[in-house]
Amino acid sequence: MFRFILSFFGGIFTTVTMGIAMVALSIGAIFWMYGRDLPSHESLAQYQPATISRIYSGEGQIIDEFAQERRLFAPAETIPDLVKQAFISAEDKNFYSHDGYDLRGIGAAAYDAVRSRGRDVRGASTITQQVMKNFLLSGDRQAERKIKEIILAARVEEALSKEKILELYMNEIFLGQNSYGVAAASQTYFNKTLTELAPHEAAFLASLPKAPSDFHPVRRADRLLSRRNFVLKEMMENGYIDAVTYETEVAMPLRSVQNGDFESFKAELPPRDYFTDEIRRQLSEDYGEGEFFTGGYTVRATIDAEMQPIAAYALRRQLESYDRGQGVWRGTGESIEADQLENWEEALRGVSVARDIDLNGAWRPAVVLEVEDQQLRIGIEGWTDSEPAAVVPREDIKWIQGNFFDNFEVGDVVHVRAMTADDNGSFIRWTLRQVPRVQGGFVAMDVNTGRVIAMQGGFSYQNSVFNRATQAKRQPGSSFKPFVYAAALDSGYSPATIVVDAPIEINTPQGLWRPRNSSNKFYGPTPLRTGIERSRNLMTIRLAEEVGMDIVANYAERFGVYDRMGLFLANSLGSEETTLYQMVSAYAMFANGGERVQPTLIDRVQDRFGRTVYRHDERECRDCTQLASLDPGIAPRVVSNRQRVMDPVTAYQLTSMMKGVVDRGTASRSVNLPVPIAGKTGTTNDAKDVWFIGFSSDIVAGCYIGYDQPRSLGKGASGGGMCGPVFNTFMQEAIAKYGGGSFDVPEECMFIKIDRFSGARLSDAAAGDNVVSECFRDGFEPTFGITFDGGFAMGADLPLFEEVGSGGRQVTTSTGKKAVVGPKANFGTLSSGGLY
Numbered sequence: 050m051f052r053f054i055l056s057f058f059g060g061i062f063t064t065v066t067m068g069i070a071m072v073a074l075s076i077g078a079i080f081w082m083y084g085r086d087l088p089s090h091e092s093l094a095q096y097q098p099a100t101i102s103r104i105y106s107g108e109g110q111i112i113d114e115f116a117q118e119r120r121l122f123a124p125a126e127t128i129p130d131l132v133k134q135a136f137i138s139a140e141d142k143n144f145y146s147h148d149g150y151d152l153r154g155i156g157a158a159a160y161d162a163v164r165s166r167g168r169d170v171r172g173a174s175t176i177t178q179q180v181m182k183n184f185l186l187s188g189d190r191q192a193e194r195k196i197k198e199i200i201l202a203a204r205v206e207e208a209l210s211k212e213k214i215l216e217l218y219m220n221e222i223f224l225g226q227n228s229y230g231v232a233a234a235s236q237t238y239f240n241k242t243l244t245e246l247a248p249h250e251a252a253f254l255a256s257l258p259k260a261p262s263d264f265h266p267v268r269r270a271d272r273l274l275s276r277r278n279f280v281l282k283e284m285m286e287n288g289y290i291d292a293v294t295y296e297t298e299v300a301m302p303l304r305s306v307q308n309g310d311f312e313s314f315k316a317e318l319p320p321r322d323y324f325t326d327e328i329r330r331q332l333s334e335d336y337g338e339g340e341f342f343t344g345g346y347t348v349r350a351t352i353d354a355e356m357q358p359i360a361a362y363a364l365r366r367q368l369e370s371y372d373r374g375q376g377v378w379r380g381t382g383e384s385i386e387a388d389q390l391e392n393w394e395e396a397l398r399g400v401s402v403a404r405d406i407d408l409n410g411a412w413r414p415a416v417v418l419e420v421e422d423q424q425l426r427i428g429i430e431g432w433t434d435s436e437p438a439a440v441v442p443r444e445d446i447k448w449i450q451g452n453f454f455d456n457f458e459v460g461d462v463v464h465v466r467a468m469t470a471d472d473n474g475s476f477i478r479w480t481l482r483q484v485p486r487v488q489g490g491f492v493a494m495d496v497n498t499g500r501v502i503a504m505q506g507g508f509s510y511q512n513s514v515f516n517r518a519t520q521a522k523r524q525p526g527s528s529f530k531p532f533v534y535a536a537a538l539d540s541g542y543s544p545a546t547i548v549v550d551a552p553i554e555i556n557t558p559q560g561l562w563r564p565r566n567s568s569n570k571f572y573g574p575t576p577l578r579t580g581i582e583r584s585r586n587l588m589t590i591r592l593a594e595e596v597g598m599d600i601v602a603n604y605a606e607r608f609g610v611y612d613r614m615g616l617f618l619a620n621s622l623g624s625e626e627t628t629l630y631q632m633v634s635a636y637a638m639f640a641n642g643g644e645r646v647q648p649t650l651i652d653r654v655q656d657r658f659g660r661t662v663y664r665h666d667e668r669e670c671r672d673c674t675q676l677a678s679l680d681p682g683i684a685p686r687v688v689s690n691r692q693r694v695m696d697p698v699t700a701y702q703l704t705s706m707m708k709g710v711v712d713r714g715t716a717s718r719s720v721n722l723p724v725p726i727a728g729k730t731g732t733t734n735d736a737k738d739v740w741f742i743g744f745s746s747d748i749v750a751g752c753y754i755g756y757d758q759p760r761s762l763g764k765g766a767s768g769g770g771m772c773g774p775v776f777n778t779f780m781q782e783a784i785a786k787y788g789g790g791s792f793d794v795p796e797e798c799m800f801i802k803i804d805r806f807s808g809a810r811l812s813d814a815a816a817g818d819n820v821v822s823e824c825f826r827d828g829f830e831p832t833f834g835i836t837f838d839g840g841f842a843m844g845a846d847l848p849l850f851e852e853v854g855s856g857g858r859q860v861t862t863s864t865g866k867k868a869v870v871g872p873k874a875n876f877g878t879l880s881s882g883g884l885y
Contacts, residue, residue: 106352115341119233122230123219123231128219129246131248131289132243132255134289137287140176143175144215176215180214180221223261226238239306248284252278265307323510352504360504363491363774367774368489369485376450383462385460390460393416403509405510422452422453426440437479464482466482485508490518490519494749496747501649521753522627523626527768531581532608532610533589535699536603539699543831544578544803545577548577549574552565552571566585576803582710584710589622599616609635610632638695642697643693643695644689646691647665669687705823707727707743717769718770719777720769723784728776729742736766737756737761739754745789752776754775798827802823808833
């Protein structure tokens with residue numbers, strides 16, 4: 050009997066032992082099998098999360114940020130213990146004691162799943178396991194993935210400290226609202242830093258990893274509040290907060306940016322504009338879009354925060370003035386359905402219209418609620434009872450063809466702004482506004498460094514993100530002519546050289562080309578100075594032919610206007626397309642005496658570790674290492690290493706001639722500033738594009754205006770008349786800030802007085818409107834009286850001083866008067882490129 054009992058229990062022991070051994074072997078086999086091809090956990094030690102790239106102004110203010118995942122990396126030592134404790138209480142209260150996995154938690158989750166027959170399947174992952182899932186594995190709920198998690202978690206616990214694991218987790222976790230990591234989430238939900246969070250706010254954030262979309266602070270506020278209070282209770286039970294603190298914090302209401310309790314951090318950022326988006330475009334090309342959006346770069350922009358709004362105002366004012374002069378109402382093209390008008394405030398918030406326009410006041414979206422004969426009743430976004438009644442009176446649409454009934458319908462979405470008195474700012478009325486169809490661009494930069502201080506790529510970035518300053522290829526027209534004159538001056542010509550201004554006929558594959566001046570007149574032998582001041586097309590063509598289009602093209606390419614310019618005479622009048630950005634950069638080299646300028650919107654780029662990976666200014670400072678030893682009042686020597694692209698005498702001669710454009714030429718009526726200004730207007734065929742680019746001794750700025758789909762701006766449109774005022778408005782403020790003075794005169798200049806109409810040499814005592822003191826190269830004896838015609842013969846049957854266009858016919862106008870109109874146009878009567 051005793052032997053039987055021993056045999057029985059021995060059998061049981063053997064069975065149990067064998068069973069345990071088999072289970073152990075099975076588990077070991079499973080772990081060996083799944084542990085063979087696991088990803089290496091060693092990469093976690095070199096973790097570099099995708100972080101935000103930020104753009105700062107020169108004053109250190111954040112002006113924009115770009116990210117695929119909005120994350121602000123916070124090292125473990127910068128995360129307050131309170132925040133760590135909240136997440137540990139919510140996700141893994143045994144974090145500091147387990148070895149990467151929690152067997153009790155796994156067993157409890159398995160028991161609940163069996164008991165509920167699969168309806169209550171919950172995770173039992175520790176924080177370490179979640180790190181493995183987020184970094185190295187997929188997020189599916191499969192037993193295979195869980196086994197891999199446990200294996201990797203155990204390995205990582207041996208390789209990394211608990212604080213490093215927690216750092217990985219708290220920077221990688223998604224917490225809703227495109228916020229990744231606790232630092233970004235703290236800013237998104239509370240607009241606070243981590244150190245400013247109260248216990249209930251830390252618990253708020255710790256409630257989100259479970260399912261951010263299910264705990265939205267507005268749509269699921271009750272559920273989030275319940276979860277937050279649960280986390281607070283766990284914090285108390287784990288000894289992280291006392292009972293008094295718990296009672297106080299659990300009684301706090303659920304407050305967040307989304308509920309309107311705090312101002313959003315986005316309110317501190319200006320609306321995205323053309324400047325920062327161009328930086329994004331350029332850096333994405335240089336580093337790759339993925340790297341820029343995830344690399345955590347710190348970019349110091351060249352933008353002048355005071356001058357940028359002035360540039361936007363100057364261009365917008367001119368565009369709107371032209372648009373209102375057309376007398377046509379187009380509106381926004383958006384409308385709200387009649388069944389949504391009862392709740393028009395919410396419907397209006399969902400309409401995509403520009404909200405970044407500030408022109409004599411902020412432009413606000415509004416919806417037409419009622420159309421009457423003498424007024425338009427509207428609903429204005431953000432309107433409050435403290436503001437004047439939301440109506441637009443009949444007198445406000447005097448500039449529009451037709452009345453309210455002709456132009457508006459109930460539900461139309463429009464822009465309005467408050468019109469106020471200039472003297473005291475008192476309210477006058479609500480006035481209708483519309484984004485112009487005509488567009489344009491503006492760029493201003495430092496002539497010595499190429500730093501772009503202001504750039505406006507259109508009327509409104511939110512209306513159209515296409516940057517017309519850097520992306521639009523347009524004909525520069527007569528604003529290209531200085532490059533023809535530069536090539537001539539460097540080839541031995543002088544400002545007093547005489548070129549014949551007379552008709553030209555050129556046979557082309559398309560037919561006979563007869564270019565003409567804008568005045569339709571010819572002026573005979575004329576000095577170069579007057580030719581550029583009055584923007585004579587025929588002189589420019591003859592000069593280009595005399596110098597050689599290959600030489601002209603070489604100059605244009607050297608200055609960066611074109612990469613490869615076509616050798617066609619029409620291109621001497623600016624018929625080949627380029628960008629405003631390239632043209633302004635080229636003019637900067639005229640202004641600084643002929644040294645190469647590399648335009649830039651960026652001063653410096655640093656990586657996530659603060660290392661400088663790009664710096665624009667590469668000039669050498671000879672004394673910067675010994676500033677203390679410099680005598681009082683002595684500045685350190687900064688040595689320029691820029692390449693010379695033009696002889697300094699040529700640069701000064703050209704600048705002096707272009708100063709004449711502003712003083713008495715095609716820009717004299719619109720540009721009037723307290724310091725010397727040089728520049729050139731440009732107007733293409735049928736005024737499809739109008740330009741003005743000018744510069745002081747310190748700042749160069751340029752503007753172009755035209756329709757995106759090129760068409761005529763109308764009779765009388767010109768670069769001087771439309772872009773000149775934009776330049777003048779901006780430069781008034783730029784000169785007040787940056788100053789300006791006379792243009793530097795090279796030592797090699799020898800001055801001789803000449804008659805600017807005839808080119809004749811005058812005595813040193815000569816004076817009068819016709820007298821100009823011209824710079825000639827020292828040691829070069831100028832020859833007067835020689836006339837150049839470019840090799841073109843003048844037909845005897847072509848008029849010299851009469852208007853071209855004879856052979857017209859008499860017609861009766863709509864008013865009953867008689868008028869003479871010219872014959873139908875053909876290729877031979879149309880010019881290409883610049884007019885004036």
